[in-house]
């Protein structure tokens with residue numbers, strides 16, 4: 001698609017969060033354009049779990065259904081990558097694919113998700129989302145009772161050991177880059193029956209996407225069925241920064257700081273899903289999208305009310321505002 005589009009709201013990102021925001025907005029008769037590069041974070045996984053009513057659904061199938069639902073309410077979905085953003089409250093422009101298309105809108109929802117920054121160990125990328133895992137709630141059930149190794153990276157390793165130990169009796173802690181366990185942690189590992197391997201992990205032995213073994217510095221090779229890693233969660237913050245925001249760094253990664261309803265420090269810019277909350281799973285991301293959609297609609301409704309009052313008080317200025325409004329917001333009924 002080329003040219004220029006106008007809408008009340010441009011949503012960047014068409015994952016669970018962005019599509020849920022778009023549906024909520026469109027059902028309130030807001031015109032919405034979703035720009036989506038089509039690479040949701042959980043795409044490598046066979047199924048999405050803990051998705052009530054759609055348990056185990058293929059991630060791309062879930063989003064295809066979401067797109068159809070959004071389009072059913074008049075949402076326009078643009079396949080492409082938002083490569084730039086500019087403007088201020090009431091008049092933002094999002095540039096798609098280096099300027100092939102531009103979208104002007106009164107409000108921006110950033111639902112661009114995050115990038116999982118994985119440990120730099122050969123084999124991890126190949127098994128990622130299949131037999132190299134991070135989240136016990138997303139894929140723990142699928143590896144229950146299997147041979148699981150937890151790869152240490154930071155001081156937060158115990159959390160994953162405990163949660164995966166609840167799923168299997170055969171859990172090993174590979175210290176790798178993690179600090180040496182404290183005496184208290186050693187006692188906890190012993191109580192759980194979790195052995196520790198101290199050398200650095202050199203590589204995972206993988207067969208397609210299935211990890212078979214872990215090779216450790218010094219020649220040790222341990223057969224495993226799954227490896228648990230701790231990614232750094234790096235939300236895509238480039239567009240937020242282009243709009244004047246600053247990314248927030250935490251021990252777990254980087255994100256766009258937002259209030260519980262998604263409002264950021266930049267007026268008119270909102271964050272939904274993993275862009276604003278690094279730990280949000282699919283349903284939580286969709287819930288965040290609905291909340292953000294409702295909040296943005298409320299924000300626009302208040303702005304529209306203020307304009308209606310001004311128009312009533314001063315019809316001459318109302319005519320001017322209507323012209324400006326048509327320029328900026330377009331025709332809401334037809335989403336032009």
Ligand SMILES: Cc1cc2nc3c(=O)[nH]c(=O)nc-3n(C[C@H](O)[C@H](O)[C@H](O)COP(=O)(O)OP(=O)(O)OC[C@H]3O[C@@H](n4cnc5c(N)ncnc54)[C@H](O)[C@@H]3O)c2cc1C
Nearest residue numbers: 013015016017037039041042049082113129273274281282
């Ligand atoms: C391997 C793996 C498995 C997982 N399994 C589960 C599970 O079973 N159950 C569960 O609840 N959660 C699971 N999760 C977590 C789940 O992936 C996230 O909760 C969810 O994807 C977050 O939704 P989102 O809409 O915020 O981001 P995403 O789903 O990542 O969607 C973001 C969208 O924005 C697009 N985008 C990004 N930047 C741009 C741009 N500049 N322009 C246009 N489009 C852009 C992307 O291409 C993508 O389509 C898993 C995560 C991983 C890594």
